Amino acid sequence: MVKAKTTASPRPRNTEPIYAHIVGWGVGLPERTMTNDDLTAFVDTSDEWIKARTGIHERRIANSKETTATLGLKAAQAALNIADILPTDIDLIICATSSPEYIFPSTASVIQAWLGASNAGAFDLSAACSGFVYAVDMAAQSIRSGSITTAVVIGSETFSRVIDWTDRGTAILFGDGAGAVVLSASSIEGGVLSSVLRSDGSGAEMLGIPTVGSIDIADIPTIGVNEGHKMGKMHMNGGEVFKFAIRVIGESITQALDLAGLTVADLKLIVPHQANLRIIQAAARALKVDESLFMCNLDRFGNTSAASIPIALCEAVALGRVVPGDNIAFVGFGGGLTWASMIVQWSDPQSEDRSRLLTRQRREISYRVAWWRARLIRISRQIDDLVRRIRPQRGRMERLRRNMDRSDF
Numbered sequence: 001m002v003k004a005k006t007t008a009s010p011r012p013r014n015t016e017p018i019y020a021h022i023v024g025w026g027v028g029l030p031e032r033t034m035t036n037d038d039l040t041a042f043v044d045t046s047d048e049w050i051k052a053r054t055g056i057h058e059r060r061i062a063n064s065k066e067t068t069a070t071l072g073l074k075a076a077q078a079a080l081n082i083a084d085i086l087p088t089d090i091d092l093i094i095c096a097t098s099s100p101e102y103i104f105p106s107t108a109s110v111i112q113a114w115l116g117a118s119n120a121g122a123f124d125l126s127a128a129c130s131g132f133v134y135a136v137d138m139a140a141q142s143i144r145s146g147s148i149t150t151a152v153v154i155g156s157e158t159f160s161r162v163i164d165w166t167d168r169g170t171a172i173l174f175g176d177g178a179g180a181v182v183l184s185a186s187s188i189e190g191g192v193l194s195s196v197l198r199s200d201g202s203g204a205e206m207l208g209i210p211t212v213g214s215i216d217i218a219d220i221p222t223i224g225v226n227e228g229h230k231m232g233k234m235h236m237n238g239g240e241v242f243k244f245a246i247r248v249i250g251e252s253i254t255q256a257l258d259l260a261g262l263t264v265a266d267l268k269l270i271v272p273h274q275a276n277l278r279i280i281q282a283a284a285r286a287l288k289v290d291e292s293l294f295m296c297n298l299d300r301f302g303n304t305s306a307a308s309i310p311i312a313l314c315e316a317v318a319l320g321r322v323v324p325g326d327n328i329a330f331v332g333f334g335g336g337l338t339w340a341s342m343i344v345q346w347s348d349p350q351s352e353d354r355s356r357l358l359t360r361q362r363r364e365i366s367y368r369v370a371w372w373r374a375r376l377i378r379i380s381r382q383i384d385d386l387v388r389r390i391r392p393q394r395g396r397m398e399r400l401r402r403n404m405d406r407s408d409f
Helices: 047-054 068-083 107-115 128-145 201-206 238-260 277-287 305-318 357-406
Strands: 019-028 032-035 058-061 092-096 121-125 150-158 176-186 191-199 267-272 327-334 338-345
Touching: 019 068, 019 128, 019 191, 019 305, 047 277, 058 176, 068 092, 068 107, 068 150, 068 176, 068 357, 092 107, 092 128, 107 121, 107 150, 107 357, 121 128, 128 150, 128 176, 128 191, 128 305, 128 327, 128 338, 150 305, 176 191, 176 305, 191 238, 201 238, 238 267, 238 277, 238 327, 238 338, 267 277, 267 305, 305 327
Parallel strands: 092 121, 092 150, 267 327
Antiparallel strands: 019 176, 032 058, 150 176, 191 338, 327 338
């Protein structure tokens, strides 16, 4: 008697909704501070002129050993400490940046290796100063779909290396730094509630950094590219970007609130991209709210592009401006042109002393193992390369010796 074949029944899908909560946060900042007075040594400006037009007093500038990846690593490690999870628990790492370590490999991949996050996928996201909000949305969508449970989102920039320091319009604005958050799946309602991502590429020439393959190099007149753009250096039409920013901030926050079923009155804090104090003031007027509703720290950090929102968020948490249950908004805007808003219900279900000793020690071990692994792999490749070079030489010597043995000297 032949038995009938049986097939396993499909695993029942989890029909309960999954929410993406921010459970960790951290910053990575350069050691060096550059004040407005420091800038006057090589830029035709003054402290009073900069403060009056931007609200910026000082910014951080990376030294030769501080890079987009090292600052991003520092921020990610700080966020993992708060979340109290191991690097091997990470499923996905996204780094939002406009000043990556390389064109490829991605800065996120470099950070993934340094963390020892051996189970994580990693990629960079380029949406300029909106990049962090875009990246958080990508991570949250992946979590809500059930494909991952834990993600690290980093905004990291070293804009001091892409600034044209002879251009007063941009040299006074930008600084370096990194911020990161950890997102985790939860059955508890809250976390990322809604997001609005937008782009208008017709404004591409207003703000950008020409690089390899750029249309600036091809000089295509139909694109409207301005003359005088420098390879690898940022250019900006400040007046047009200003008008664009004050138009989209209030509009996109309102759209994100509508999607979340909330109003401006439900917000406890707005964390905007830290571009210019006058832009933030104009946004407050557009939303008809007090300026104090906006988190602002650009006076000390300047415009750090994709890093500005997570850096400001971390400071807001440290100052007690965000507590569990609060509805907060992120809003970014920048090159692309791109803009993005997000509504988050803040939650912090863990105790204040999150980082348990054993887990913290295991994280430190993971970092050291990752460092030694990368070093040993590099040494192994160098040895292999040396062996490949020696073998042909040895073969030639052996052939020469055989020829000499056969000769009639």
